[in-house]
Amino acid sequence: MAAHRCSLSALLLIICSLLVFIVADSEKATLTGDHHATAVDNLQTVTETEEGAAAEEPAVEEERRWEETVVEEATADKEDTSAPETVVQSSVPQPKDDFQEELVIRPLHSGDIYASFQFRTLWETDFMRGNKVSHYRLFPKSLGQVISKFSVRELHISFTQGYWRTMQWGQPFLPSPPGAELWVWFQDSVTDVDGTWKELTNVLSGIFCASLNFIDSTNTVQPSASFKPLGIGNVTDHRFLRYATLPREIVCTENLTPWKKLLPCGSKAGLAVLLKSEKLFHSSFHSQAVHIRPVCQDWQCKTTSWELRQTLNVVFDLHTPGQGKLEWSLFKMFSRTLTEACPLASSSKIYIDITDDPQGEQFEVSPATHLLSQAMVLGDRRTFSVYDLTQQITFGTVRSLNLLIRWKSSEGDMLRPLLHAERYVAGYGLQTGEIHTLMYNNHPYRSFPVLLLDSVPWYLRLYIHTLTVTSKGKDNKPSYIHYQPSKDRVRPHLLEMLVQLPPNSVTEVTVQFERALLKWTEYTPDPNHGFYVGYAAFRVVLKAVPIEKQESSYFMRVYTEPLLVNLPTPDFSMPYNVICLTCTVVAVGYGSLYNLLTRSFQIEEPSPGLAKRIANIIRKMRGVPPL
Numbered sequence: 001m002a003a004h005r006c007s008l009s010a011l012l013l014i015i016c017s018l019l020v021f022i023v024a025d026s027e028k029a030t031l032t033g034d035h036h037a038t039a040v041d042n043l044q045t046v047t048e049t050e051e052g053a054a055a056e057e058p059a060v061e062e063e064r065r066w067e068e069t070v071v072e073e074a075t076a077d078k079e080d081t082s083a084p085e086t087v088v089q090s091s092v093p094q095p096k097d098d099f100q101e102e103l104v105i106r107p108l109h110s111g112d113i114y115a116s117f118q119f120r121t122l123w124e125t126d127f128m129r130g131n132k133v134s135h136y137r138l139f140p141k142s143l144g145q146v147i148s149k150f151s152v153r154e155l156h157i158s159f160t161q162g163y164w165r166t167m168q169w170g171q172p173f174l175p176s177p178p179g180a181e182l183w184v185w186f187q188d189s190v191t192d193v194d195g196t197w198k199e200l201t202n203v204l205s206g207i208f209c210a211s212l213n214f215i216d217s218t219n220t221v222q223p224s225a226s227f228k229p230l231g232i233g234n235v236t237d238h239r240f241l242r243y244a245t246l247p248r249e250i251v252c253t254e255n256l257t258p259w260k261k262l263l264p265c266g267s268k269a270g271l272a273v274l275l276k277s278e279k280l281f282h283s284s285f286h287s288q289a290v291h292i293r294p295v296c297q298d299w300q301c302k303t304t305s306w307e308l309r310q311t312l313n314v315v316f317d318l319h320t321p322g323q324g325k326l327e328w329s330l331f332k333m334f335s336r337t338l339t340e341a342c343p344l345a346s347s348s349k350i351y352i353d354i355t356d357d358p359q360g361e362q363f364e365v366s367p368a369t370h371l372l373s374q375a376m377v378l379g380d381r382r383t384f385s386v387y388d389l390t391q392q393i394t395f396g397t398v399r400s401l402n403l404l405i406r407w408k409s410s411e412g413d414m415l416r417p418l419l420h421a422e423r424y425v426a427g428y429g430l431q432t433g434e435i436h437t438l439m440y441n442n443h444p445y446r447s448f449p450v451l452l453l454d455s456v457p458w459y460l461r462l463y464i465h466t467l468t469v470t471s472k473g474k475d476n477k478p479s480y481i482h483y484q485p486s487k488d489r490v491r492p493h494l495l496e497m498l499v500q501l502p503p504n505s506v507t508e509v510t511v512q513f514e515r516a517l518l519k520w521t522e523y524t525p526d527p528n529h530g531f532y533v534g535y536a537a538f539r540v541v542l543k544a545v546p547i548e549k550q551e552s553s554y555f556m557r558v559y560t561e562p563l564l565v566n567l568p569t570p571d572f573s574m575p576y577n578v579i580c581l582t583c584t585v586v587a588v589g590y591g592s593l594y595n596l597l598t599r600s601f602q603i604e605e606p607s608p609g610l611a612k613r614i615a616n617i618i619r620k621m622r623g624v625p626p627l
Contacts, residue, residue, distance in 0.1 A: 096124040097138040099264050099345050101271045104384070106353040107363055107405060108315070110168045112284065113328050117271060117312040119263055124297065124305045138344060139308060140262040142207055143292065147306070150200045153240070154185040154231055158289035159210065161251040161281070162315075163561050166420040171378055174311050176287045177535045177559040180210060180249035185229055186240040197242045209254040211246060218458060219534075220244040221494045224482050226453035226539060231293030232304060245455070247532040247562035251286065253277040259288050262310060263342075270342030270389075271350075274334040275312065285315040328405040338401040341389035350403065351384035364406045367396070379542055379554050416442050419450075419501075423536055423560035430515055430568045433460075437509040437536050437560065441501040448501045449479075450538040452509065456493040457533060458486040459516040459567065466512040469497070471505050488516070499538075515567050523569065533563035 099121050106114040123139040136144055146152065158176040182201070190196050197220065205212035224238050256277050260267045267275055280286055291309040316333055331337055341348035351373065352365050371386040387394050387401065395401050420440050427433035435456070441448060456462060464483055469476045480498035484491075501507050524531070539557045608616070616626040 098122045099138045099342070100347040101342060101345050102347070102349050102351065103271050103274075104173070104351045104353065105403070105405075107328075107357075107407075108169050109356075111407065112169065113316045113333060113405070114169060114172075115314050115316070115333065116173050117275070117310075119272070119310040121264070121308040121310075122295075122305050123308070124303070126304060138264045139306070143262065143290075143308065146200070146203060146207075147292065150196050150203075151187040151190050152184060152200070152292070153187050153236075153294070154229055155290070155292040156184070156230075157182045157204065157208070158287060159208070159249065159251045159255050160285075160287040162283075162285040162287075164285055164559075166417050166558075169315060171417055171556070172313060173377065174287075174289065174313065175557050175559055176289060176313075177245065177247075177537070178562055179245060179247040179532075180212065181245050182212065182215065183227060183241065183243040185236060186242075188237070188240065190240060193240055193242065201244075208258050211249055214246060215244045217491055218489065219246070219455075219492060221455050221484075221492060223453060223494070224496060225480070225498075226451050226496055226537070229293070230291070231295055231307070232301065243455075245534045247534050251288070252281065256280065256288065259290070259310065259312075262290070262308075264344045265342040269340055270345060270348055271338070272342070273338065274330065274336055276334055276336060279334050280312075280314055283314050284317040285313070287311075287313045327407070330402050338389065339395065339399060345390075348389040350387040350389065350401075352387075352403070352405075353382055354385055355380070355382045362408055364408065366404045366406070376554075378556065418442055418542070419448065419540060419556070419558055421536065421538065421558050421560045423563060425563050425565055430566060432512060432514050433565070434510055434512045435460075435533075435563070439499070439501055439507045439509070439538060439558075441503060441505055441507070443503050445503050447503050448540050448542065450499055450501055450540045451480075452495075452497045452499055452536060452538040454493075454495040454509075454536045455534050456486070456495070456513070457531070458488055458490070458492050459518060459531070460493075460513040460533065460565065461486070461516055462493050462495075463512045463514070464495075466510070467495075468510050469499060469507065471502050471507045476500065476502075476507060515565075517568050520570065520572075523572075527567070527569045527572070530564040530566045533565050535562045536560045 099119070101117075101119045104116045104118070106116075108114055121138050125133055133144060133148065147155070158181045160176045160178050160181075163178055164172055164175065182204070184197070184200065186193055186196060194217070198216070201212045201215045204210070221243050222238060222241060223243055227238075227241060227243060229236050256275070260272055260275055263270075263272050265272060267273060289311045291307075291311070293307055294304050295307045297303045297305050316328075338350075354365070357363055365385060369385050369387055371388070373384045373386045375382055375384070387403070389395075389401070417440075419442070422438045422440075424436050425433055426436055437452070437454070439450065439452075462485075464485075469478055476499060478497040478499050480496075482494070482496040484494040486493045495511075497509075499507060499509075537557055537559045539555065541553050541555055543553050612627060619626055
């Protein structure tokens with residue numbers, strides 16, 4: 001029974017397995033047929049799509065070609081639109097500017113030290129065509145706006161404290177007279193030159209914190225031949241030139257601070273770090289100047305640039321405490337050393353003049369340098385030791401440069417400069433006088449024609465018929481004379497002469513004058529100190545030392561010292577005395593009379609004595625009438 005059941009179960013299992021196999025085989029066949037049908041359908045669909053695509057392909061290609069054409073045309077239009085902008089940017093490039101700084105140190109024969117700073121900024125722009133400039137990088141914006149607003153062609157201004165001793169120091173690199181000097185060339189487009197000149201002096205007075213606002217018609221002249229443009233264009237109408245001086249102007253820190261702010265790096269880096277006012281004004285001579293002029297960029301002068309040259313000259317005295325002759329250094333002169341060049345400067349160098357001591361017999365310079373340079377300065381070939389501050393090797397391992405000049409010999413002899421001048425006032429009393437101007441020519445065999453300029457205030461009334469010019473005891477007749485008489489309280493005297501200076505001679509120019517009596521409101525607060533009269537100046541063109549058989553010439557201007565003239569001065573203490581006397585008379589005389597006229601008089605009975613008053617009291621008590 002059990003075996004029968006097992007065989008039956010095995011039979012059922014076999015039958016179920018066969019049924020499952022048959023069902024699976026039928027489903028596989030069905031799936032294969034469906035897949036084949038789907039593939040055929042897909043193939044037909046793809047074929048139909050390809051046929052449709054083949055039929056529509058020309059239209060699609062034409063549409064794509066049209067789209068590409070539109071894109072190309074749009075791109076071409078866009079390029080055409082942007083092309084003019086590209087052309088404009090290339091035709092009007094951004095103005096270029098450049099900044100250079102240098103310091104020249106010259107040991108003088110007297111044992112003093114002459115230091116000359118020069119900061120030069122070049123800007124490739126053109127103010128003279130009326131172009132408006134709004135972006136300033138290195139060129140100071142304040143001066144750029146002044147040039148543009150007042151149509152300035154050239155501007156030269158200097159502030160000097162002290163007098164340059166030509167006999168001891170020789171000729172300076174850039175001469176400048178004591179006090180303040182200003183001369184300006186205006187462009188031809190200026191219609192009212194006098195009005196523009198007045199506004200310009202007021203603006204410059206604010207920029208440099210100076211008393212330039214005191215420049216007016218009484219101390220302004222219009223030279224006809226003594227001044228020429230230093231920039232482009234040597235032939236200019238002198239109607240657009242104005243020249244004025246303030247001999248009494250005092251130079252101080254208030255003038256140095258705005259001058260340093262015009263530098264691209266200020267006084268924070270570069271050579272300007274040495275410009276410490278405490279040391280600069282504790283010297284024998286100090287002069288700072290600003291020169292603006294248009295210059296050519298190439299030898300053909302196709303393009304022009306504006307040059308701003310800021311100069312500062314200082315002479316340190318031998319006998320200054322703490323600064324002996326045996327040793328000089330940057331730290332002793334300026335109380336500072338150099339650590340870096342101005343980052344905005346393309347060139348930053350220090351030059352030590354060793355022309356008079358090429359073998360190092362008179363002085364020694366340390367640290368030593370093997371870099372030498374030669375240049376023509378005032379007609380002489382000079383040799384300089386050069387220190388390039390843009391090279392890190394110049395500062396050494398300590399990253400600080402302190403040049404040291406150690407003297408070896410004694411003081412040098414007095415110099416005999418080629419040309420120099422003097423001036424003084426002769427005469428006695430306070431009514432008349434005489435001005436003497438001496439011009440020295442120490443050349444042994446060559447004579448020089450010089451153009452003398454002399455401006456005298458109106459309160460010294462010149463007698464022009466007394467003008468005499470003598471050389472070596474003989475009359476020296478000028479070949480050219482231009483004289484403009486003064487007008488009281490309107491304009492000064494102007495005298496220009498072309499005089500020939502004989503070799504090895506002294507030429508003396510004398511003229512007599514009469515002192516005027518001023519109004520009491522026209523005197524200065526210290527009238528007994530005297531009145532300053534401007535200096536005389538003469539310009540001359542000299543021939544330089546020939547180099548390679550080629551002669552060249554250079555220009556030089558020589559200034560005299562200013563004059564101090566006493567004028568008839570009233571006793572300003574007399575009004576005080578008169579006021580005191582008048583007040584005393586009024587108080588005593590008028591006061592007494594007024595008291596008599598306004599006082600009221602009353603008669604008063606004399607008071608009884610003590611005994612009488614006691615008796616009256618007793619009589620009153622008794623009922624008896626008083627006495």
